[in-house]
Amino acid sequence: MKSSKKGGLIVLFVLGMSIFGYSQYASASQIEVSITQSELLNEDEKGANYNIELEFDNPSLLLLTAGQTEFFLISNDEIIGKGELESFILQPLDNSNVKGTFHTNSNNNESSSVKISGIIKYEIFFTSIDVPFVYYPTEEQAREFIHQK
Numbered sequence: 001m002k003s004s005k006k007g008g009l010i011v012l013f014v015l016g017m018s019i020f021g022y023s024q025y026a027s028a029s030q031i032e033v034s035i036t037q038s039e040l041l042n043e044d045e046k047g048a049n050y051n052i053e054l055e056f057d058n059p060s061l062l063l064l065t066a067g068q069t070e071f072f073l074i075s076n077d078e079i080i081g082k083g084e085l086e087s088f089i090l091q092p093l094d095n096s097n098v099k100g101t102f103h104t105n106s107n108n109n110e111s112s113s114v115k116i117s118g119i120i121k122y123e124i125f126f127t128s129i130d131v132p133f134v135y136y137p138t139e140e141q142a143r144e145f146i147h148q149k
Helices: 002-028 139-146
Strands: 032-044 047-057 064-066 069-075 078-085 088-090 095-105 114-124 127-135
Touching: 032 127, 047 078, 069 095, 088 095
Parallel strands: none
Antiparallel strands: 032 047, 047 095, 064 088, 064 114, 069 078, 069 114, 078 095, 114 127
């Protein structure tokens, strides 16, 4: 009889941890991103290079560790630039500013409907999860972000 109680407790524990894990994964999938800084480094006929800082807001109770993250700038369904963010750690229910660099192509002459998109690989305990992120800056932010003339 005692072994059936232990078995039932184990099943309840595993079920509870599964529900908690899924809810935290769902929360981690809702990470918010915003541009805090963009600085033009240089510009030539091939395009322009920038420093960037993005702020990530972690709504989950998980400590999320991310390696270097590649992201893309997309305008009118066309990739107009590509960048990389440094490795970072997102504390539970906190935000983190992450620095990076990116390069835009020289033929980007329109800043309407720009989006920043990427996939962050988070290391959690003994596993990892891929969480996509998409950020749509306002038209004004997009103009400042890509410093278009």
